[in-house]
Amino acid sequence: MTQTRQRPLTLRDVSEASGVSEMTVSRVLRGKGDVSEATRAKVQAAAKKMGYVPNRIAGALASSRVNLVAVIIPSLKNMVFPEVLSGISDRLSGTGLQPVVGVTDYRPEQEEKVLFEMLSWRPSGVIIAGLEHSEASRAMLARAGVPVVEIMDTDGDPIDAAVGISHRRAGREMAEAILGQGYRKIGFLGTKMPLDYRARKRFEGFTAYLAKKGHEIVDQEFYSGGSALKKGREMTEAILTRTPGLDFLYYSNDMIGAGGLLYLLEKGVDIPGQIGLAGFNGVELLEGLPRQLATMDACRREVGEKAADIIAARCALPDPLGEDGPVITLAPMLDVGDTLRRS
């Protein structure tokens, strides 16, 4: 490694190299204020030649402005959050704001740590998954003095703004569709995740609707860890061995649903005649399966986009905290695919 320089360059170095005052160099590099074309060119040439990289730490401290948006999500491993992220970064690009991602692993203590860590960099805004946070986290968010958007869920009390779907409603609508097609002996397969509040809300909405119509879930199966596709197979086999009469399987996510679908097709089960299936999320993967699994789209990209828009808009305001942000409830879209219609 050709170590060109131990000490990073400062504005002063550029100033000396170009014979222009630090202040003017700063102006050129930020594109603010009036600078003559000649000076501008001279400074830019010098900065570029030296390979000057500004020190945002100093800049941020001096201006008390940080172009960072903290994005706090539970996981990167399941395709849903990367899509949200991509919605966020698309909309943020061009606003001068930059997303910075923190991952909580669905653990509240971890969320607290990550949040503290990120807030200590004084970001311009926070986008955080879910409405359930520890007391300490809620307090930090409320005091942070920046716009906060809670995403993915609107069943609850936002601290500030929120963008998402109602998972209770998603569960309810799925139940409605399933009963509507005449399925009655319904099994549920999900994650063993007491802290995945959104999965739980879907489950609640689902069972509540069944109950209202005088039905209930006949059997259920939970898993944790491992390859979701494989777990979907195994759970499907397990639940059908235990309760052979089931005519519908509702999976808490598309990946395990896809595993179940592949398993049942191999077994030669008539889908959706003998058994109907549905998942949740609307992941792209489904398009390549032998049958299109019924699912419900959580509008992940759109959630990210809208959240980013809210942050960007409020950061542009003179008083970003003038009033609470909006609560935007998107409508989850049922896609019956090939596995949820008996007609």
Added chain:
Amino acid sequence: MTQTRQRPLTLRDVSEASGVSEMTVSRVLRGKGDVSEATRAKVQAAAKKMGYVPNRIAGALASSRVNLVAVIIPSLKNMVFPEVLSGISDRLSGTGLQPVVGVTDYRPEQEEKVLFEMLSWRPSGVIIAGLEHSEASRAMLARAGVPVVEIMDTDGDPIDAAVGISHRRAGREMAEAILGQGYRKIGFLGTKMPLDYRARKRFEGFTAYLAKKGHEIVDQEFYSGGSALKKGREMTEAILTRTPGLDFLYYSNDMIGAGGLLYLLEKGVDIPGQIGLAGFNGVELLEGLPRQLATMDACRREVGEKAADIIAARCALPDPLGEDGPVITLAPMLDVGDTLRRS
């Protein structure tokens, strides 16, 4: 939103609230230096009650120490980088270092921008995917004055340290295995990504070995965008329609390979008798498929772990740039699965 406070709290606020000098408060909060138990307790109580969040910007400026490691990767959308990331953050946790992720979308200009942006926060180290960077990027990395680890690939010239596999060798070994099983009419299916150097190196290694043995690829098919699983189906159909005699399909990633596998099984093709298949990456998903697709593991998790270890170790050194870091070449592991043996 109950806006408790407009101005974030400072050390001074905690100092006043606890009746202890700023300096001592700082010592308590950082756990450095000798502070009496009584003072410590008093300060901690005050800070906690007020909900003080330290200002790292000021801290970093004053100490010229930043506990951030910049991690720059091409994409979050394909399961490979999330695994690398999780390896990184596991190993970094406990060292006091925090990963910060930037995404380049396989675009060199974007890489340059992201890198500049991250370096402007003066991170303690950089982990960046690939060995191919623009001149400007290489210059920035070389001048950054911090350890740099280039990951995923070791076929080339690292700036400083590197951890990865040889993709040429991965391609070569796959070719060897395929020819070894007697397959001769080989088709290649990949991404239309001139900037995915690693995919290209695998391809080169693959074709070079075939050539050495007097063979060559009979047909090929490329795609871009869309659901990889679905594209895998479509490409497989396309290539076999055009060139029906193929007896092996080598896919540049497991996802399109999985799509091809599902397609061929549906068509009733004898796998691996009539046609053999192989992908690349060793993704978890494969475990749930009807047949285990042959693949080659890129050791993603391990790459992340080793890269993080290198950074952590060198950051702990008095002179992190004393000498160039190591180049660690991991051995890609061939997994023949169920689709690459005729025996």
Added chain:
DNA sequence: ATGAAAGCGCTAACAA
């Protein structure tokens, strides 16, 4: 064990 002073590299505000 605690405090006081100086300054990290930049930018806001003002002066020229």
Added chain:
DNA sequence: TTGTTAGCGCTTTCAT
């Protein structure tokens, strides 16, 4: 259009 001065909120260093 350009330069000067005074901090931003912390930590370093040195004194007590």
